[in-house]
Amino acid sequence: xxxxxxxxxxxxxxxxxxxxxxxxxxxxxxxxxxxxxxxxxxxxxxxxxxxxxxxxxxxxxxxxxxxxxxxxxxxxxxxxxxxxxxxxxxxxxxxxxxxxxxxxxxxxxxxxxxxxxxxxxxxxxxxxxxxxxxxxxxxxxxxxxxxxxxxxxxxxxxxxxxxxxxxxxxxxxxxxxxxxxxxxxxxxxxxxxxxxxxxxxxxxxxxxxxxxxxxxxxxxxxxxxxxxxxxxxxxxxxxxxxxxxxxxxxxxxxxxxxxxxxxxxxxxxxxxxxxxxxxxxxxxxxxxxxxxxxxxxxxxxxxxxxxxxxxxxxxxxxxxxxxxxxxxxxxxxxxxxxxxxxxxxxxxxxxxxxxxxxxxxxxxxxxxxxxxxxxxxxxxxxxxxxxxxxxxxxxxxxxxxxxxxxxxxxxxxxxxxxxxxxxxxxx
Amino acid sequence: xxxxxxxxxxxxxxxxxxxxxxxxxxxxxxxxxxxxxxxxxxxxxxxxxxxxxxxxxxxxxxxxxxxxxxxxxxxxxxxxxxxxxxxxxxxxxxxxxxxxxxxxxxxxxxxxxxxxxxxxxxxxxxxxxxxxxxxxxxxxxxxxxxxxxxxxxxxxxxxxxxxxxxxxxxxxxxxxxxxxxxxxxxxxxxxxxxxxxxxxxxxxxxxxxxxxxxxxxxxxxxxxxxxxxxxxxxxxxxxxxxxxxxxxxxxxxxxxxxxxxxxxxxxxxxxxxxxxxxxxxxxxxxxxxxxxxxxxxxxxxxxxxxxxxxxxxxxxxxxxxxxxxxxxxxxxxxxxxxxxxxxxxxxxxxxxxxxxxxxxxxxxxxxxxxxxxxxxxxxxxxxxxxxxxxxxxxxxxxxxxxxxxxxxxxxxxxxxxxxxxxxxxxxxxxxxxxxxxxxxxxxxxxxxxxxxxxxxxxxxxxxxxxxxxxxxxxxxxxxxxxxxxxxxxxxxxxxxxxxxxxxxxxxxxxxxxxxxxxxxxxxxxxxxxxxxxxxxxxxxxxxxxxxxxxxxxxxxxxxxxxxxxx
Numbered sequence: 001x002x003x004x005x006x007x008x009x010x011x012x013x014x015x016x017x018x019x020x021x022x023x024x025x026x027x028x029x030x031x032x033x034x035x036x037x038x039x040x041x042x043x044x045x046x047x048x049x050x051x052x053x054x055x056x057x058x059x060x061x062x063x064x065x066x067x068x069x070x071x072x073x074x075x076x077x078x079x080x081x082x083x084x085x086x087x088x089x090x091x092x093x094x095x096x097x098x099x100x101x102x103x104x105x106x107x108x109x110x111x112x113x114x115x116x117x118x119x120x121x122x123x124x125x126x127x128x129x130x131x132x133x134x135x136x137x138x139x140x141x142x143x144x145x146x147x148x149x150x151x152x153x154x155x156x157x158x159x160x161x162x163x164x165x166x167x168x169x170x171x172x173x174x175x176x177x178x179x180x181x182x183x184x185x186x187x188x189x190x191x192x193x194x195x196x197x198x199x200x201x202x203x204x205x206x207x208x209x210x211x212x213x214x215x216x217x218x219x220x221x222x223x224x225x226x227x228x229x230x231x232x233x234x235x236x237x238x239x240x241x242x243x244x245x246x247x248x249x250x251x252x253x254x255x256x257x258x259x260x261x262x263x264x265x266x267x268x269x270x271x272x273x274x275x276x277x278x279x280x281x282x283x284x285x286x287x288x289x290x291x292x293x294x295x296x297x298x299x300x301x302x303x304x305x306x307x308x309x310x311x312x313x314x315x316x317x318x319x320x321x322x323x324x325x326x327x328x329x330x331x332x333x334x335x336x337x338x339x340x341x342x343x344x345x346x347x348x349x350x351x352x353x354x355x356x357x358x359x360x361x362x363x364x365x366x367x368x369x370x371x372x373x374x375x376x377x378x379x380x381x382x383x384x385x386x387x388x389x390x391x392x393x394x395x396x397x398x399x400x401x402x403x404x405x406x407x408x409x410x411x412x413x414x415x416x417x418x419x420x421x422x423x424x425x426x427x
Numbered sequence: 428x429x430x431x432x433x434x435x436x437x438x439x440x441x442x443x444x445x446x447x448x449x450x451x452x453x454x455x456x457x458x459x460x461x462x463x464x465x466x467x468x469x470x471x472x473x474x475x476x477x478x479x480x481x482x483x484x485x486x487x488x489x490x491x492x493x494x495x496x497x498x499x500x501x502x503x504x505x506x507x508x509x510x511x512x513x514x515x516x517x518x519x520x521x522x523x524x525x526x527x528x529x530x531x532x533x534x535x536x537x538x539x540x541x542x543x544x545x546x547x548x549x550x551x552x553x554x555x556x557x558x559x560x561x562x563x564x565x566x567x568x569x570x571x572x573x574x575x576x577x578x579x580x581x582x583x584x585x586x587x588x589x590x591x592x593x594x595x596x597x598x599x600x601x602x603x604x605x606x607x608x609x610x611x612x613x614x615x616x617x618x619x620x621x622x623x624x625x626x627x628x629x630x631x632x633x634x635x636x637x638x639x640x641x642x643x644x645x646x647x648x649x650x651x652x653x654x655x656x657x658x659x660x661x662x663x664x665x666x667x668x669x670x671x672x673x674x675x676x677x678x679x680x681x682x683x684x685x686x687x688x689x690x691x692x693x694x695x696x697x698x699x700x701x702x703x704x705x706x707x708x709x710x711x712x713x714x715x716x717x718x719x720x721x722x723x724x725x726x727x728x729x730x731x732x733x734x735x736x737x738x739x740x741x742x743x744x745x746x747x748x749x750x751x752x753x754x755x756x757x758x759x760x761x762x763x764x765x766x767x768x769x770x771x772x773x774x775x776x777x778x779x780x781x782x783x784x785x786x787x788x789x790x791x792x793x794x795x796x797x798x799x800x801x802x803x804x805x806x807x808x809x810x811x812x813x814x815x816x817x818x819x820x821x822x823x824x825x826x827x828x829x830x831x832x833x834x835x836x837x838x839x840x841x842x843x844x845x846x847x848x849x850x851x852x853x854x855x856x857x858x859x860x861x862x863x864x865x866x867x868x869x870x871x872x873x874x875x876x877x878x879x880x881x882x883x884x885x886x887x888x889x890x891x892x893x894x895x896x897x898x899x900x901x902x903x904x905x906x907x908x909x910x911x912x913x914x915x916x917x918x919x920x921x922x923x924x925x926x927x928x929x930x931x932x933x934x935x936x937x938x939x940x941x942x943x944x945x946x947x948x949x950x951x952x953x954x955x956x957x958x959x960x961x962x963x964x965x966x967x968x969x970x971x972x973x974x975x976x977x978x979x980x981x982x983x984x985x986x987x988x989x990x991x992x993x
Contacts, residue, residue, distance in 0.1 A: 128767070
């Protein structure tokens with residue numbers, strides 16, 4: 001069976017042009033996919049968790065869910081975390097579980113583009129969908145982001161080589177600039193590479209903004225960049241017909257964090273007084289956009305939401321997963337489609353190992369290894385359908401192209417069972 | 428399903444010419460019926476109370492990327508209005524950018540049972556529908572954005588009326604949209620290069636079209652397809668003093684378009700307050716309402732809604748990117764711009780309307796002046812363009828201003844004198860009757876939308892009813908605080924024959940329907956259209972044509988309205 005226009009459930013690019021061949025209930029081949037995507041599709045069946053477990057002992061799904069319900073119902077401050085690599089139906093159920101248990105809800109944005117959101121809440125942003133970049137952008141700046149290694153098809157589908165309505169010659173009609181602390185692979189294909197000193201992005205952004213406003217700057221260099229090069233970039237920005245800044249964790253997770261993004265937004269907004277300019281965060285997980293978006297429409301806030309008072313409260317730094325764990329506040333955790341055991345700072349991960357944890361995942365991870373309850377689930381976008389939101393906010397429907405193994409159900413279904421169990425336990 | 432009798436209320440049902448008559452209303456299986464036996468029915472005692480069809484809001488921003496940007500942008504807005512989880516209700520936040528659940532509850536608490544999302548970007552349609560599915564109780568529909576869509580500009584440029592119609596029909600179906608929304612025709616396309624369009628004959632970059640051509644072509648296509656609602660138009664030059672002229676001219680260019688059978692109108696002008704400004708700049712802005720009212724009084728092809736200003740901190744959000752940019756430059760508040768490939772864009776800027784700000788005082792006066800100077804209530808509807816003029820939770824306050832000159836006077840006393848000097852409001856003595864109120868909040872809006880089962884209590888209508896605890900014959904306009912109280916918290920709201928609100932509290936949260944229009948065009952023209960779509964999607968879009976149309980999974984409870992004539 002030949003399937004076309006399949007949406008890839010890997011990164012924030014959410015490429016929707018994959019061609020998948022299925023033979024005898026397994027994936028024979030994947031066309032148009034990047035190396036990571038292909039690997040996800042071709043190896044999705046490898047190393048799967050064999051069965052639901054409670055304290056390492058294999059149990060059936062119902063018994064496992066029952067134990068999950070006991071843990072959550074008995075917890076005073078459960079943490080519900082992850083969500084960025086599953087579909088929106090599951091996210092909705094997770095939000096309701098957090099609300100129902102009076103717990104704390106967080107998604108992976110809190111260790112990723114959280115600062116981007118904080119900056120947005122301070123100053124706003126000027127953005128567009130990726131098609132605007134494809135059709136119009138004649139100046140593309142990658143700042144602290146490295147798509148050729150992290151968002152593999154970004155440059156071919158959206159930002160560098162595609163031919164667009166007003167850039168008919170693709171890359172020839174665009175100027176590509178990379179600002180980074182080292183010469184990345186993306187920098188090597190750029191027309192211009194600007195090497196900024198580590199942790200000095202904020203200074204460089206503010207200098208550019210001042211230059212765009214027509215201020216004179218006396219310094220000979222800023223952030224390790226000679227003033228002539230900064231002036232040249234400022235001129236390029238003003239002279240572009242349509243400019244875009246794609247920024248990544250190089251900007252959000254270096255010194256200054258949300259203030260870096262604040263400065264980038266300020267620069268881009270200022271440029272809109274001269275020409276057209278936008279910025280787009282390079283979101284990582286394929287549905288981190290959906291996790292933020294859905295949490296926002298249901299609770300008002302994108303992540304770090306606490307329900308202990310009966311209504312949603314938002315405070316990154318207080319209700320973010322790392323903080324709730326490191327402070328020792330969380331007394332149980334429900335982890336969906338994420339691996340905080342491997343990625344969180346030591347104090348947070350240590351606390352996770354101390355408390356009862358329920359994890360929904362496909363494969364063995366450090367988190368499943370420290371979890372009391374582990375429930376294998378179907379892979380969204382391969383074995384389960386649902387909605388995902390691209391890095392620019394465009395929603396697409398993920399397809400179910402294969403049946404999961406017998407007895408394995410989706411995140412959505414498991415979370416629904418847990419929620420139902422919690423409601424029954426109360427009655 | 429149980430039957431209901433709403434007994435002994437004073438019924439206002441303008442579409443059936445019932446004006447405050449004491450009457451029983453019968454509901455069975457979700458519909459209004461001629462009679463049900465008392466023994467089989469739950470009885471609601473509405474003695475001494477007002478009974479109206481459920482409210483129908485024809486222009487509000489409740490779902491999709493734009494309102495969600497507003498929510499994301501404004502934690503400070505949420506913190507002043509939090510909502511706890513209840514026995515049957517979810518928690519959330521309120522005020523100017525309420526969470527989805529709270530949106531449904533609060534509309535229902537005011538007796539509203541149907542609300543239209545006024546601007547759906549086509550490529551973001553799934554997002555709109557996901558949010559609509561999380562808005563409980565009320566019926567909903569979304570208006571698809573057309574005025575700056577590549578295919579519209581292309582077919583208007585080519586003068587290909589048949590393909591234009593086929594595209595309108597196709598896009599409504601693909602997005603599960605209900606009406607043709609136009610925002611700043613041509614201006615949003617120009618904004619993609621950082622510019623706006625100027626005047627009805629202004630140039631649109633990259634396409635040989637003008638706002639005049641876009642609006643008239645779409646109005647014609649709309650009527651020839653026989654869509655239930657007219658074009659739903661956000662005029663050019665919104666928010667620019669002196670813009671009443673272009674608004675009047677815009678209404679005039681569609682007067683010769685032949686309306687679909689059974690309807691006289693060809694255009695609905697949205698949040699007219701923002702487009703009825705006279706003067707040269709924001710320093711000397713004055714009311715252009717008399718000009719607009721005069722035109723509307725003399726012509727039958729136009730309907731309006733108000734976009735009434737409320738004095739509060741709110742969040743402006745429109746599909747009009749260049750206007751939001753201008754507002755950012757004026758205020759320096761935080762600004763989000765969001766352009767959408769091939770289709771349009773949007774902007775969001777928080778804004779506080781202040782009584783001591785002369786321009787705001789004038790804007791406040793303009794909205795009410797339009798409402799009162801347009802003689803026929805069937806032509807002008809009550810909205811705040813939620814949340815642009817103010818949050819919808821202030822509707823009861825607007826009702827008070829419409830129905831009580833005393834309420835207006837008391838507000839004007841606290842306000843900048845510009846309202847007295849530069850609007851004609853102080854010399855208007857008209858006060859809406861309860862019948863007028865029923866027209867501008869339900870009968871008129873349902874009628875304008877072509878929702879034939881809504882906005883009335885005749886046999887066969889949907890069992891959507893609101894009961895307000897106010898004796899309309901004992902009430903006097905000086906008691907306007909009582910009307911604010913009564914219309915803020917309905918005694919009962921009944922949706923599809925089920926009691927959903929009692930004594931102002933939500934008691935049940937059924938799922939309402941999402942309405943959309945399926946218009947048929949000749950298959951051979953649609954086949955031609957598909958060839959164009961395939962090519963241009965491949966060349967210009969970043970998602971495939973196959974992944975573009977909204978799947979049925981996104982509309983678990985849908986109501987389809989058929990149109991077209993093949």
